[in-house]
Amino acid sequence: MPLVETEALVLRTYRLGESDKIVSLLTRHLGRCRVAASGALRTKSRFGSSLEPLSYVRVWIYDRPNRDLQRLGAAEMIESFFGIQSDYRVQVGTQYLAEVADAFLPEREVNERAFRLVLAVLRGMKVSGEVTRPLLYFNYWLLRLGGFLPSLDRCADCRSPLGTKAFYGSGSEGLVCKDCRKPTARNEISAEVLALAGKLRGLRLEDWLREQKSPPGTNQLRRFLEELIQTHLERKLATRELLAEEI
Ligand SMILES: [Zn+2]
Structure with a gap:
């Protein structure tokens, strides 16, 4: 053995x-x-x-x-990342990270980038005491590395450009335009907020956290990507509600 x-x-x-x-x-x-x-x-x-x-x-x-x-x-x-969990918001953030990584990453599949991602997100929370930007970064890269990040500028149904507003709802795998919107697509997200994702593509989390403030829309984009993760997992994330109360 x-x-x-x-x-x-x-x-x-x-x-x-x-x-x-x-x-x-x-x-x-x-x-x-x-x-x-x-x-x-x-x-x-x-x-x-x-x-x-x-x-x-x-x-x-x-x-x-x-x-x-x-x-x-x-x-x-x-x-150790035990000390940072004395802050309740960070504790909930780390629980979300652990729950999603555990459910999302396939067993016995070596994935160096996913390993480095989780470690970088933990260190980001440790250094900054912040939860929103680290978790947005985590959601974005986890979906991207897994090949589950949908188009953020074209409608998932008709493929036309999304324009200034896009829509999604519970169980969505992507964004739809206003013409394809169904009543279940309750949430609206602006092109401005979606443009934030472009920034994440070429940025290291530690560098981003050195910038003073979280840009507007960080939390909104984080929630949208969280929805996609939950759709992909086909089950409710236990830590999601706790997170919604805290950030
Ligand atoms: Zn459409």
């Missing part, structure tokens, strides 16, 4: 019996995978605090490729 050493982000943990944990990890070399960490719930666990949600860790995994659940041999902390 090969022992694989890789860097990983702890997405979620679940209790397994009295003293063990199941941990969903986003790893650099094995993609997203689930591991059993035996004894992780004991007070003197050899994993220490390294398995707290969203820790950036180095792990050693006993990899059995045909099994759903691998065994975690050891873990050590590289960078």
